[in-house]
Amino acid sequence: MESVGRVEAAAEQLARDAGLKEDEIFRVTMAVHEAVVNAVLHGNAYDPDKRIHAVLERTTEALIFKICDQGNGLKPQEIPDPLAAENLLRGTGRGIFLIRSLMDEVNFRQLEPGTEITLIKHLNSTKPAA
Amino acid sequence: MSLKLSSRVVDGVSILDLSGRITLGEGSVQLREAIRDLGSKGVKSILLNLGDVNYIDSSGIGELVSAFTSIKNQGGELKLLNLNKKIYDLLQITKLYTVFDVKEDEATAIASFPK
Numbered sequence: 001m002e003s004v005g006r007v008e009a010a011a012e013q014l015a016r017d018a019g020l021k022e023d024e025i026f027r028v029t030m031a032v033h034e035a036v037v038n039a040v041l042h043g044n045a046y047d048p049d050k051r052i053h054a055v056l057e058r059t060t061e062a063l064i065f066k067i068c069d070q071g072n073g074l075k076p077q078e079i080p081d082p083l084a085a086e087n088l089l090r091g092t093g094r095g096i097f098l099i100r101s102l103m104d105e106v107n108f109r110q111l112e113p114g115t116e117i118t119l120i121k122h123l124n125s126t127k128p129a130a
Numbered sequence: 131m132s133l134k135l136s137s138r139v140v141d142g143v144s145i146l147d148l149s150g151r152i153t154l155g156e157g158s159v160q161l162r163e164a165i166r167d168l169g170s171k172g173v174k175s176i177l178l179n180l181g182d183v184n185y186i187d188s189s190g191i192g193e194l195v196s197a198f199t200s201i202k203n204q205g206g207e208l209k210l211l212n213l214n215k216k217i218y219d220l221l222q223i224t225k226l227y228t229v230f231d232v233k234e235d236e237a238t239a240i241a242s243f244p245k
Contacts, residue, residue: 001155026216033187037154083225089199091192094224098188101223 004036007054011065014056018063018123028063028121031102034095035067035117043069043115062104065119074115076108133157133183135164143175143240144168145211149182152190161190165197165208174206175243179236181212191220198230207231211239 011032015025036052044050050070057064080087082094100106105120133150146164151157168176178194180186186194194210201208209231213221221227233239 004154023215030185030187033153037187037189041154088225088229089195091196092189094188094191098220098223 001037001040003052003054004033004040007036007052007056007067008033010054010056011063014058014063015121018058020121020123024121027102028065028119031099031119032065032067034099035065035119038074038095038099038117039067039069039071039115043071043074045071060123062123063121066116067119068111068114068116070111070114072113073110074108074117133160135160137164137168140236141240142245143177143243144173145177145179145236145240147179147182149184151185152183152193153185153187154189158189158193161193161197165200169200169204169206174201174204176201176206176208177211177233177236177239177243178208179211180217181214183214183217186217186220191224191226194230195226207243209233209239209242211236 008029012025012029015028020028036054039052040046044052053068055066076096079096080093082088082090082097087093099117099119103119104122107118109116109118133148133152133156136147138145138147148161152161165176178197198208211233213232218227221230221232231242233242
Protein backbone atom coordinates (compact mmCIF):
# COMPACT_ATOMS: atom_id res chain seq x y z
CA MET A 1 0.00 0.00 0.00
CA GLU A 2 3.06 2.23 -0.01
CA SER A 3 2.29 3.16 -3.61
CA VAL A 4 -1.06 4.63 -2.56
CA GLY A 5 0.59 7.26 -0.39
CA ARG A 6 3.15 8.12 -3.07
CA VAL A 7 0.61 8.65 -5.85
CA GLU A 8 -1.75 10.45 -3.49
CA ALA A 9 0.98 12.88 -2.41
CA ALA A 10 1.94 13.56 -6.02
CA ALA A 11 -1.70 14.17 -6.97
CA GLU A 12 -2.11 16.58 -4.07
CA GLN A 13 0.98 18.51 -5.13
CA LEU A 14 -0.22 18.68 -8.75
CA ALA A 15 -3.62 19.98 -7.63
CA ARG A 16 -1.98 22.50 -5.33
CA ASP A 17 0.37 23.71 -8.06
CA ALA A 18 -2.62 24.13 -10.37
CA GLY A 19 -4.11 26.58 -7.89
CA LEU A 20 -7.13 24.55 -6.84
CA LYS A 21 -8.94 25.50 -3.65
CA GLU A 22 -8.46 23.38 -0.55
CA ASP A 23 -11.78 21.56 -0.88
CA GLU A 24 -11.02 20.78 -4.54
CA ILE A 25 -7.56 19.53 -3.61
CA PHE A 26 -9.17 17.21 -1.08
CA ARG A 27 -11.64 15.89 -3.67
CA VAL A 28 -8.92 15.26 -6.26
CA THR A 29 -6.59 13.67 -3.71
CA MET A 30 -9.29 11.42 -2.34
CA ALA A 31 -10.42 10.30 -5.80
CA VAL A 32 -6.86 9.39 -6.75
CA HIS A 33 -6.43 7.62 -3.40
CA GLU A 34 -9.54 5.55 -4.09
CA ALA A 35 -8.41 4.72 -7.62
CA VAL A 36 -5.00 3.49 -6.47
CA VAL A 37 -6.49 1.53 -3.56
CA ASN A 38 -8.88 -0.12 -6.02
CA ALA A 39 -5.99 -0.96 -8.32
CA VAL A 40 -3.93 -2.54 -5.53
CA LEU A 41 -6.77 -4.22 -3.67
CA HIS A 42 -9.31 -5.25 -6.31
CA GLY A 43 -7.24 -5.03 -9.48
CA ASN A 44 -3.95 -6.62 -8.51
CA ALA A 45 -5.47 -8.37 -5.48
CA TYR A 46 -2.36 -7.51 -3.41
CA ASP A 47 -0.22 -9.64 -5.72
CA PRO A 48 3.35 -8.36 -5.14
CA ASP A 49 4.34 -9.48 -8.64
CA LYS A 50 1.80 -7.14 -10.23
CA ARG A 51 2.49 -3.46 -10.75
CA ILE A 52 0.51 -0.25 -10.58
CA HIS A 53 1.24 2.33 -13.27
CA ALA A 54 0.23 5.91 -12.58
CA VAL A 55 0.50 8.91 -14.90
CA LEU A 56 -0.32 12.36 -13.56
CA GLU A 57 -0.61 15.14 -16.08
CA ARG A 58 -1.48 18.82 -15.98
CA THR A 59 -2.62 20.51 -19.17
CA THR A 60 -3.88 24.04 -19.59
CA GLU A 61 -7.42 22.76 -19.24
CA ALA A 62 -7.37 19.85 -16.82
CA LEU A 63 -5.63 17.59 -14.38
CA ILE A 64 -5.55 14.05 -15.75
CA PHE A 65 -4.73 10.98 -13.69
CA LYS A 66 -4.36 7.56 -15.29
CA ILE A 67 -4.07 4.56 -12.97
CA CYS A 68 -3.45 1.12 -14.46
CA ASP A 69 -3.43 -2.24 -12.74
CA GLN A 70 -2.59 -5.72 -14.03
CA GLY A 71 -5.62 -7.51 -12.67
CA ASN A 72 -8.43 -9.48 -14.22
CA GLY A 73 -10.35 -6.46 -15.39
CA LEU A 74 -13.21 -4.41 -14.00
CA LYS A 75 -16.77 -4.15 -15.27
CA PRO A 76 -17.90 -0.82 -13.83
CA GLN A 77 -21.45 -1.32 -15.06
CA GLU A 78 -21.72 -4.37 -12.82
CA ILE A 79 -20.77 -2.56 -9.61
CA PRO A 80 -23.82 -2.39 -7.32
CA ASP A 81 -25.24 1.05 -6.62
CA PRO A 82 -24.09 1.91 -3.07
CA LEU A 83 -27.02 4.32 -2.69
CA ALA A 84 -29.62 1.58 -3.22
CA ALA A 85 -31.50 0.77 -0.03
CA GLU A 86 -30.23 -2.80 -0.01
CA ASN A 87 -26.60 -1.62 -0.26
CA LEU A 88 -26.64 1.48 1.93
CA LEU A 89 -25.45 -0.35 5.04
CA ARG A 90 -22.78 -2.41 3.31
CA GLY A 91 -19.28 -1.97 4.63
CA THR A 92 -17.71 -1.88 1.15
CA GLY A 93 -18.48 -0.88 -2.43
CA ARG A 94 -18.29 2.93 -2.34
CA GLY A 95 -14.89 3.50 -3.95
CA ILE A 96 -15.86 3.85 -7.63
CA PHE A 97 -19.00 5.75 -6.69
CA LEU A 98 -16.94 8.26 -4.71
CA ILE A 99 -14.44 8.65 -7.55
CA ARG A 100 -17.28 9.48 -9.94
CA SER A 101 -18.79 11.89 -7.44
CA LEU A 102 -15.54 13.72 -6.76
CA MET A 103 -14.16 14.13 -10.28
CA ASP A 104 -15.50 15.85 -13.40
CA GLU A 105 -14.93 12.87 -15.71
CA VAL A 106 -14.08 9.22 -15.09
CA ASN A 107 -13.35 6.72 -17.86
CA PHE A 108 -12.47 3.05 -17.82
CA ARG A 109 -10.48 1.12 -20.41
CA GLN A 110 -9.81 -2.58 -20.39
CA LEU A 111 -6.19 -3.58 -20.88
CA GLU A 112 -4.68 -6.97 -21.60
CA PRO A 113 -4.43 -7.61 -18.73
CA GLY A 114 -5.84 -5.11 -16.30
CA THR A 115 -7.84 -1.92 -16.16
CA GLU A 116 -6.99 1.71 -16.79
CA ILE A 117 -9.04 4.32 -15.00
CA THR A 118 -8.74 7.94 -16.08
CA LEU A 119 -9.77 10.70 -13.70
CA ILE A 120 -10.18 14.22 -15.06
CA LYS A 121 -10.55 17.45 -13.12
CA HIS A 122 -11.29 20.46 -15.33
CA LEU A 123 -9.37 23.51 -14.24
CA ASN A 124 -12.02 25.97 -15.32
CA SER A 125 -14.90 24.44 -13.43
CA THR A 126 -15.80 23.77 -9.86
CA LYS A 127 -17.98 20.75 -9.28
CA PRO A 128 -20.37 21.62 -6.48
CA ALA A 129 -20.55 19.42 -3.43
CA ALA A 130 -23.22 16.76 -3.88
CA MET B 131 -0.58 10.54 10.45
CA SER B 132 -2.32 7.32 11.40
CA LEU B 133 -5.33 7.08 13.67
CA LYS B 134 -5.07 7.94 17.36
CA LEU B 135 -7.85 6.66 19.50
CA SER B 136 -8.69 7.23 23.14
CA SER B 137 -11.77 6.30 25.11
CA ARG B 138 -13.61 7.75 28.08
CA VAL B 139 -17.00 7.26 29.68
CA VAL B 140 -19.38 10.13 30.45
CA ASP B 141 -22.77 9.44 32.05
CA GLY B 142 -22.73 5.87 30.86
CA VAL B 143 -21.81 6.75 27.28
CA SER B 144 -18.54 5.41 25.89
CA ILE B 145 -16.89 8.15 23.89
CA LEU B 146 -14.13 7.33 21.41
CA ASP B 147 -12.07 10.40 20.54
CA LEU B 148 -10.49 9.81 17.15
CA SER B 149 -7.79 11.85 15.47
CA GLY B 150 -5.84 11.39 12.27
CA ARG B 151 -6.78 9.19 9.33
CA ILE B 152 -9.35 6.43 9.00
CA THR B 153 -8.27 4.72 5.81
CA LEU B 154 -7.49 1.25 4.55
CA GLY B 155 -4.54 0.06 6.59
CA GLU B 156 -4.38 3.27 8.61
CA GLY B 157 -7.09 3.33 11.20
CA SER B 158 -9.85 1.11 9.86
CA VAL B 159 -8.56 -1.92 11.73
CA GLN B 160 -7.98 0.06 14.94
CA LEU B 161 -11.51 1.39 14.84
CA ARG B 162 -12.93 -2.07 14.15
CA GLU B 163 -11.03 -3.55 17.10
CA ALA B 164 -12.09 -0.73 19.44
CA ILE B 165 -15.74 -1.20 18.51
CA ARG B 166 -15.44 -4.97 18.84
CA ASP B 167 -13.87 -4.52 22.27
CA LEU B 168 -16.69 -2.25 23.46
CA GLY B 169 -19.30 -4.59 22.01
CA SER B 170 -17.76 -7.59 23.77
CA LYS B 171 -18.01 -5.70 27.05
CA GLY B 172 -21.71 -5.17 26.50
CA VAL B 173 -21.43 -1.42 25.92
CA LYS B 174 -24.67 -0.18 24.37
CA SER B 175 -24.07 3.57 24.03
CA ILE B 176 -21.15 4.67 21.87
CA LEU B 177 -20.29 8.14 20.65
CA LEU B 178 -17.59 8.52 18.00
CA ASN B 179 -15.98 11.94 18.23
CA LEU B 180 -14.62 12.61 14.73
CA GLY B 181 -13.63 16.22 15.38
CA ASP B 182 -9.93 15.61 14.80
CA VAL B 183 -10.25 13.13 11.95
CA ASN B 184 -8.67 14.94 9.02
CA TYR B 185 -9.04 12.24 6.37
CA ILE B 186 -11.32 9.30 5.75
CA ASP B 187 -11.60 7.11 2.67
CA SER B 188 -14.26 4.68 1.45
CA SER B 189 -12.78 1.98 3.65
CA GLY B 190 -13.07 4.27 6.69
CA ILE B 191 -16.63 5.18 5.76
CA GLY B 192 -17.38 1.48 5.46
CA GLU B 193 -15.88 0.93 8.89
CA LEU B 194 -18.21 3.56 10.37
CA VAL B 195 -21.15 1.78 8.76
CA SER B 196 -20.00 -1.61 10.02
CA ALA B 197 -19.56 -0.19 13.53
CA PHE B 198 -23.05 1.31 13.38
CA THR B 199 -24.70 -1.93 12.29
CA SER B 200 -22.65 -4.07 14.68
CA ILE B 201 -23.68 -2.06 17.73
CA LYS B 202 -27.26 -1.76 16.52
CA ASN B 203 -27.47 -5.54 16.07
CA GLN B 204 -26.38 -5.90 19.70
CA GLY B 205 -29.22 -3.66 20.81
CA GLY B 206 -27.09 -0.57 21.25
CA GLU B 207 -26.67 2.79 19.61
CA LEU B 208 -23.68 4.39 17.91
CA LYS B 209 -23.76 8.10 17.13
CA LEU B 210 -21.32 10.51 15.49
CA LEU B 211 -20.05 13.76 16.97
CA ASN B 212 -18.23 16.79 15.52
CA LEU B 213 -18.12 16.05 11.81
CA ASN B 214 -15.85 18.36 9.86
CA LYS B 215 -16.93 19.59 6.44
CA LYS B 216 -15.02 16.91 4.54
CA ILE B 217 -16.67 14.05 6.40
CA TYR B 218 -20.04 15.79 6.37
CA ASP B 219 -19.83 16.13 2.58
CA LEU B 220 -18.82 12.49 2.15
CA LEU B 221 -21.72 11.29 4.29
CA GLN B 222 -24.05 13.47 2.23
CA ILE B 223 -22.70 12.11 -1.06
CA THR B 224 -23.08 8.53 0.13
CA LYS B 225 -26.53 9.20 1.68
CA LEU B 226 -25.21 7.99 5.02
CA TYR B 227 -26.01 11.26 6.72
CA THR B 228 -29.59 10.00 6.87
CA VAL B 229 -28.45 6.74 8.48
CA PHE B 230 -26.25 8.08 11.26
CA ASP B 231 -27.46 10.11 14.19
CA VAL B 232 -25.05 13.04 13.97
CA LYS B 233 -24.58 15.42 16.88
CA GLU B 234 -22.80 18.75 17.04
CA ASP B 235 -22.09 19.06 20.74
CA GLU B 236 -21.12 16.50 23.29
CA ALA B 237 -23.61 17.35 26.02
CA THR B 238 -26.56 17.08 23.64
CA ALA B 239 -25.18 13.86 22.24
CA ILE B 240 -24.77 12.27 25.67
CA ALA B 241 -28.26 13.35 26.73
CA SER B 242 -29.73 11.76 23.59
CA PHE B 243 -28.78 8.20 24.60
CA PRO B 244 -31.34 6.15 26.54
CA LYS B 245 -30.66 6.02 30.26
